[in-house]
Amino acid sequence: MIEIKNLSKIYAASGQEVLALDDVSLTVQKGEIFGIIGLSGAGKSTLIRCINMLEKPTRGSIAVDGREITSLGKQELRLARQKIGMIFQQFNLLSSRNVFDNVMFPLEIAKVPRSEAKERVQELLELVGLTDKAGMHPAQLSGGQKQRVGIARALANGPKLLLSDEATSALDPQTTRSILKLLKDINRQLNLTVLLITHDMNVIKDVCDRVAVIDNSRIVEIGDVLEVFSNPQTPTSHSFVNAVISHEVPGELLHSPMDHSGDTATKLIRVSFIGASAGKPLISSMIRRYNIDVSIIYGNIDRIKDTPFGNLTLEMIGHSELLQEALDYLRGEGLEIEVLRNA
Amino acid sequence: MLELFGDNSWIVGKVLVATWETIYMVLTSTVLSYLFGLPLGIILVTTAENHIMENKGLNRVLGSIVNAARSIPFIIFLILLIPFTRLLIGTSIGTVASIVPLTIAAIPFVARMVETSLKEIERGLIEAAISMGANAQQVISKVLLPEAMPSLLLGFAITAINLVGYSAMAGIVGGGGLGTLAYYYGYQRYEDTVMLITVIVLIVLVQGVQMLGDNLAGQIVNKRR
Ligand SMILES: Nc1ncnc2c1ncn2[C@@H]1O[C@H](COP(=O)(O)OP(=O)(O)OP(=O)(O)O)[C@@H](O)[C@H]1O
Numbered sequence: 071m072i073e074i075k076n077l078s079k080i081y082a083a084s085g086q087e088v089l090a091l092d093d094v095s096l097t098v099q100k101g102e103i104f105g106i107i108g109l110s111g112a113g114k115s116t117l118i119r120c121i122n123m124l125e126k127p128t129r130g131s132i133a134v135d136g137r138e139i140t141s142l143g144k145q146e147l148r149l150a151r152q153k154i155g156m157i158f159q160q161f162n163l164l165s166s167r168n169v170f171d172n173v174m175f176p177l178e179i180a181k182v183p184r185s186e187a188k189e190r191v192q193e194l195l196e197l198v199g200l201t202d203k204a205g206m207h208p209a210q211l212s213g214g215q216k217q218r219v220g221i222a223r224a225l226a227n228g229p230k231l232l233l234s235d236e237a238t239s240a241l242d243p244q245t246t247r248s249i250l251k252l253l254k255d256i257n258r259q260l261n262l263t264v265l266l267i268t269h270d271m272n273v274i275k276d277v278c279d280r281v282a283v284i285d286n287s288r289i290v291e292i293g294d295v296l297e298v299f300s301n302p303q304t305p306t307s308h309s310f311v312n313a314v315i316s317h318e319v320p321g322e323l324l325h326s327p328m329d330h331s332g333d334t335a336t337k338l339i340r341v342s343f344i345g346a347s348a349g350k351p352l353i354s355s356m357i358r359r360y361n362i363d364v365s366i367i368y369g370n371i372d373r374i375k376d377t378p379f380g381n382l383t384l385e386m387i388g389h390s391e392l393l394q395e396a397l398d399y400l401r402g403e404g405l406e407i408e409v410l411r412n413a
Numbered sequence: 414m415l416e417l418f419g420d421n422s423w424i425v426g427k428v429l430v431a432t433w434e435t436i437y438m439v440l441t442s443t444v445l446s447y448l449f450g451l452p453l454g455i456i457l458v459t460t461a462e463n464h465i466m467e468n469k470g471l472n473r474v475l476g477s478i479v480n481a482a483r484s485i486p487f488i489i490f491l492i493l494l495i496p497f498t499r500l501l502i503g504t505s506i507g508t509v510a511s512i513v514p515l516t517i518a519a520i521p522f523v524a525r526m527v528e529t530s531l532k533e534i535e536r537g538l539i540e541a542a543i544s545m546g547a548n549a550q551q552v553i554s555k556v557l558l559p560e561a562m563p564s565l566l567l568g569f570a571i572t573a574i575n576l577v578g579y580s581a582m583a584g585i586v587g588g589g590g591l592g593t594l595a596y597y598y599g600y601q602r603y604e605d606t607v608m609l610i611t612v613i614v615l616i617v618l619v620q621g622v623q624m625l626g627d628n629l630a631g632q633i634v635n636k637r638r
């Protein structure tokens with residue numbers, strides 16, 4: 071749906087040059103929700119704004135739905151923009167118009183006949199659940215409702231692509247979830263491709279199929295969300311993942327005294343699991359089979375899209391040979407095991 | 414009311430006529446000055462850097478002309494424009510003739526007022542419209558002007574109020590209206606009553622315009638809250 075090749079953007083502000091994007095290449099598939107995450111100033115907004123040419127790229131090419139966007143004429147670009155919806159952190163609704171007329175706005179721009187446009191607005195308000203707010207002005211709405219209007223407005227001209235620039239960053243966690251759910255529903259119902267940028271890994275975790283991590287104007291990692299979560303490749307990705315799922319083991323655990331005598335041994339291990347194995351009672355069957363004692367030190371389970379994902383830190387006490395077999399058993403069942411301490 | 418003036422009741426007729434003349438001059442020149450000043454203000458805003466019709470050269474030229482025109486005192490305008498007014502109207506005396514210098518003096522003022530109002534519109538709103546594929550004309554007519562309407566209305570009232578003052582000045586050089594009345598009777602013939610009444614009528618006019626402006630702008634703002 072989007073094919074970005076060797077995109078660079080240099081801002082020349084007050085005699086100083088800022089390299090905001092450095093040779094970025096990226097492909098977004100039709101129908102997927104693609105997330106771009108990065109710290110403040112990494113270049114996220116610049117990247118997403120290049121896709122509808124709110125910023126003019128310095129170098130590189132961007133094809134949307136097979137059409138090179140950087141070389142379009144003015145009129146062609148305007149028509150192309152009508153098919154690329156965009157939502158914003160600050161909503162950007164017109165205070166001079168009520169909800170209904172705000173959603174009508176892009177239809178007026180596209181010169182859709184009035185009666186047809188009105189019908190369309192009704193449908194859109196229904197879709198975002200704001201039919202009863204049609205006559206209200208944006209100032210009378212909550213943040214979440216405003217963003218729903220923003221979404222309805224972005225969908226008015228039936229875009230194939232929706233760009234979201236931190237659309238949930240001004241919202242509380244609960245409202246964020248409801249807006250993300252709406253985006254997911256729309257993505258499925260309308261087969262709409264969504265490109266969203268965020269600095270919140272929870273957003274990525276909740277709705278994205280794939281993610282790109284952008285750091286210091288460059289893309290440092292691209293992959294399936296699950297992949298990036300379970301095995302982040304760069305320090306930046308690592309810190310984003312850790313913000314959501316803690317991989318760290320409290321320091322005192324690694325140094326506290328552990329029992330061992332004779333053939334009895336103690337191991338501190340971390341078990342990471344993804345997907346189906348998370349549903350099986352592997353730990354309890356291990357305890358029964360190998361006759362070992364297990365105490366749970368720390369645990370964390372989460373969902374990435376619909377896949378369970380998490381890790382457990384366990385202290386296991388038992389016969390040293392049996393302990394080794396137990397670990398092999400868990401590994402054989404597809405769990406990732408890391409031995410943190412041996413005694 | 415008439416009794417109040419006793420044998421001075423002739424004043425009432427004169428004041429009524431002069432008031433009407435002033436209202437006519439001010440209203441016409443305000444509307445005419447917006448006819449030219451509004452587009453000029455829009456161009457000043459939209460041709461500025463990073464705006465929808467960026468054109469630094471044009472922006473600088475227009476900006477300088479507006480500044481130059483604004484630095485000329487109205488009384489000089491009045492004198493400078495006499496030949497032009499004669500050419501246009503056939504005379505430089507009377508209410509119709511006064512409309513010419515009033516309008517021309519107000520245009521640069523209006524342009525700056527409009528510019529100030531439109532500059533307040535958030536960048537994000539303009540960008541949202543552009544992201545939907547709006548052209549410059551649509552951004553102006555559907556975003557800039559409607560969003561700035563309360564502020565534009567207040568500017569309109571301020572312009573009209575300034576023109577009430579200017580029209581009185583024009584009256585001294587034969588422009589008609591309350592200014593002429595005050596000058597002939599109040600100043601040259603020492604009719605204090607005429608002077609007083611003129612001042613009162615002017616105050617009422619200015620208050621009225623201001624209240625009307627505040628009211629209209631307030632109504633719009635309230636509706637949007
Ligand atoms: N119009 C501009 N002129 C000059 N420099 C700019 C401009 N816009 C952005 N920049 C610079 O480009 C870099 C990337 O900015 P960008 O807005 O893309 O970051 P971001 O990842 O969206 O950050 P945030 O999370 O804070 O929104 C920053 O260093 C910023 O200062």
Ligand SMILES: [Mg+2]
Nearest residue numbers: 114115116236
């Ligand atoms: Mg940003």
